[in-house]
Amino acid sequence: MKYVDEFRDPGQAKKILKAIAKLCSEIKLAEDRPIQIMEVCGGHTHSIFRYGLNQLLPEKLDFVHGPGCPVCVLPRSVIDNCIRIAENENVIFTTFGDAMRVPGSSKSLLDVKAEGCDIRMVYSPLDALTLAKKNPEKRVVFFGLGFETTMPSTALSVMQAEKEGVDNFYLFCNHITIIPTIKAVLDSPGMRIDGFLGPGHVSLIIGTKPYDFIAHEYHKPLVAAGFEPLDILQSVWMILKQLKNGEAKIENQYARLVKDTGNASALNPIATVFELRDFFEWRGLGSINHSGVKVNEKYRAFDAEIEFNLKAVTVIDPDVCQCGEVLKGILKPWQCKVFGKGCTPETPLGALMVSTEGACSAHYSYGKNIDLINIKTQEQ
Amino acid sequence: MNKKYQNKKITMAHGSGGKASSDLIKDIFVDTFNNDYLATMEDQARFEMPKGRLALTTDSFVVSPLFFKGGDIGKLAVTGTVNDLAVSGAKPLYLTCGLILEEGLPIATLDKIIKSMQKTAEEAGVKIVCGDTKVVEKGSADQIFINTAGVGVIDEGIEVHSYQAQTGDKIIVNGFIGDHGAAIMQSRAELAISADIASDCQVLNHLVEKILSVSNNIHAMRDATRGGVATVLNEIANDSKVSIIIKEDSLPVRTPTRGVCEILGLDPLYLANEGTLVCVVAAIDADKVLATMQQTKEGKDACIIGTVTNHPEGIVALSTLFGGTKIIDKLIGDQLPRIC
Known part of the structure; x- marks a missing residue:
């Protein structure tokens, strides 16, 4: 398939892997531990496991799966509020598919759908707007979530609703921002990250300039990376090259899509519709200042928080849950106390087990038993 | 009427x-x-x-x-x-x-x-x-x-059971996988993707009759409907207490179906089929069964996708293009499209 297979060429991958192995052996860390690269974005985690890249890289190199799976970091209280909205009479609650299974305090959206709430999976916020126009007697709520990647389409849908005078469309806004989150990871005690794979599609929107502080203030390299296996391998190679040379720069591997200055047509609607929240509660990470956005005053008529009179309630994660430590790279998924025991993809306790992009879910599905298998592919 | x-x-x-x-x-x-x-x-x-x-x-x-x-x-x-x-x-x-x-x-x-x-x-x-x-x-x-x-x-003498897969057996599918699931998804109005995908919906009894007439060594067969080829392979691996290794580069997936999966973040191995079967056959007869299938209209795109090994029991694994391995687990609930 064009524009896909070129970036999945095993021959090229072998060459880059060889170069990575060589660089790894040349890098000397102050302490005796593996080099740790955090992939911030859940999409990267997914690709790494899908192509088995983690098994092909040198032992001296570890991926730390970062907080960039927007479904995983949704706190229980947000799901509880979704359910509160959906339980109203004459409401159609719309959401992206993978938020359906995220557990709230006691139920998920899938559970309340089975109980009779009108919950529909959509592929775009515009689908929700269309539903609103088709069902003028109902209040149609779109559950907006995700980083800067999904913010523009949500913002544009709200603007479109205003333009067309649709007065039964509401946004339950839970969009989050990447920069304060990376900063929180960098500031957390015991942080051991040596470099970052920057989130490719967030960078497509915001550009690479906002990452500059990571190089200047924290002296860590970041490479904005694409999602195909060769993108990831090349980006790893670029980070290692910086580490070897003692550099800390912001680089752009995903140059076929990402511009340093970002995408103005996407940034403008974000600025038009949203404003920063003072703080946002993250599952596993706790409250992070300025890490979320809400609908601003001008568009308040579309704000589901106002329409449904929602209150921010903090629901504490279960004591046994160690998602926070995994997100910061202090623990590996399988080192968590409940991994694969109390917490499985079937009955997720913690956020990271929920989405297929979650680090724990990926390890559980793809990593389990892998060491047991001794495949002789050449025999087939 | x-x-x-x-x-x-x-x-x-x-x-x-x-x-x-x-x-x-x-x-x-x-x-x-x-x-x-x-x-x-x-x-x-x-x-x-x-x-x-x-x-x-x-x-x-x-x-x-x-x-x-x-x-x-x-x-x-x-x-x-x-x-x-x-x-x-x-x-x-x-x-x-x-x-x-x-x-x-x-x-x-x-x-x-x-x-x-x-x-x-x-x-x-x-x-x-x-x-x-x-x-x-x-x-x-x-x-x-x-x-x-x-x-x-x-007929007398025919014994095809999902518990009979043996080490060394080959895994054959009779054609492209995932087309039914992809066709249904794109027929649903809410998904604004247009791709030229038709369901594989077809009867397979004539094909089965033909392959059974050329080989006494067909050990197991399943039609890969809900849950797709991945689910059927898991059932066979479980029932037969064997491991099944499939190769990513030998999986037959049509380009439009692959495209839909790429866009929505789905895996064609888990998409439903309605005219696709998984056949586990002794290595010695694999080529013969494959050639027989390929002569039928239901099996003209048949191919070998993997092999049965003895260990670890009940596990299906995919050998990726890069030589990595990933577990092809049973699906938990439905596949849900990813947000970004």
């Missing part, structure tokens, strides 16, 4: 057992299915069975939309049951047809579905010999639900 049904809809009267019911049965079902067993209009069909063990199966069909590229609910209702019989090595003979109709269903739609069932039954060489029709109030069902049961006969 009889002119008196033009622009008419199913009403509660059609399920009442009175004149409306019996007219509908005669005009739509008996006329279309057209066989002596049904024509007696008794409470049961009576027939002689040839010698051999009987195979019996049942399946219900609830697809939305009712008509999609490559098939419809009627065709599915026959292929599903015929294929469930065929993969046991049975020769399918007779089917039943149980219908639950939603009040308001256009009778022309019902007629179209019943004709499609009959056409598919003729292709398979089976007869639909008895049936039942119930009507429920508007909102209590989604237009039409169909249940078919089927009976077939297994």
Whole structure:
């Protein structure tokens, strides 16, 4: 398939892997531990496991799966509020598919759908707007979530609703921002990250300039990376090259899509519709200042928080849950106390087990038993 | 279709057992299915069975939309049951047809579905010999639900079981995977992706008969319907207490199906098929079985996708293009599209 297979060429991958192995052996860390690269974005985690890249890289190199799976970091209280909205009479609650299974305090959206709430999976916020126009007697709520990647389409849908005078469309806004989150990871005690794979599609929107502080203030390299296996391998190679040379720069591997200055047509609607929240509660990470956005005053008529009179309630994660430590790279998924025991993809306790992009879910599905298998592919 | 049904809809009267019911049965079902067993209009069909063990199966069909590229609910209702019989090595003979109709269903739609069932039954060489029709109030069902049961006969000496996969066996599929699931997804109006994908919906009994006639070493077969090829492989690995290794670069996936999966973040290995079977055959006969399949229209794109190994038990693994390995686990719930 064009524009896909070129970036999945095993021959090229072998060459880059060889170069990575060589660089790894040349890098000397102050302490005796593996080099740790955090992939911030859940999409990267997914690709790494899908192509088995983690098994092909040198032992001296570890991926730390970062907080960039927007479904995983949704706190229980947000799901509880979704359910509160959906339980109203004459409401159609719309959401992206993978938020359906995220557990709230006691139920998920899938559970309340089975109980009779009108919950529909959509592929775009515009689908929700269309539903609103088709069902003028109902209040149609779109559950907006995700980083800067999904913010523009949500913002544009709200603007479109205003333009067309649709007065039964509401946004339950839970969009989050990447920069304060990376900063929180960098500031957390015991942080051991040596470099970052920057989130490719967030960078497509915001550009690479906002990452500059990571190089200047924290002296860590970041490479904005694409999602195909060769993108990831090349980006790893670029980070290692910086580490070897003692550099800390912001680089752009995903140059076929990402511009340093970002995408103005996407940034403008974000600025038009949203404003920063003072703080946002993250599952596993706790409250992070300025890490979320809400609908601003001008568009308040579309704000589901106002329409449904929602209150921010903090629901504490279960004591046994160690998602926070995994997100910061202090623990590996399988080192968590409940991994694969109390917490499985079937009955997720913690956020990271929920989405297929979650680090724990990926390890559980793809990593389990892998060491047991001794495949002789050449025999087939 | 009889002119008196033009622009008419199913009403509660059609399920009442009175004149409306019996007219509908005669005009739509008996006329279309057209066989002596049904024509007696008794409470049961009576027939002689040839010698051999009987195979019996049942399946219900609830697809939305009712008509999609490559098939419809009627065709599915026959292929599903015929294929469930065929993969046991049975020769399918007779089917039943149980219908639950939603009040308001256009009778022309019902007629179209019943004709499609009959056409598919003729292709398979089976007869639909008895049936039942119930009507429920508007909102209590989604237009039409169909249940078919089927009976077939297994010739002496044929032993195909999902617990019989052995180390060294080869895994063959008869064609491209995931097309049915992808076709259904893109037929649903809410997904604004247009791709040229037709369901693989087809009967497989003739193909099965041919491969069983050239090899006594077919150990296991399953049609890879809900849950896709991945789920069937997991069932075989579990039942046979073996491990199955498939190779990513040998998986047959059409480009449009792959495209839909790439966009939505889905895996074609887990998408439903309705005319695709997984066949586990001893290595010694693998080429022969493959060549036989490839000579049929249902199997012209057949290929070997993997091998059975002994350890670890119950595990299916994919050897990736890069030489990495990932576990192909059972699906938990439905596949859900990813947000970004």
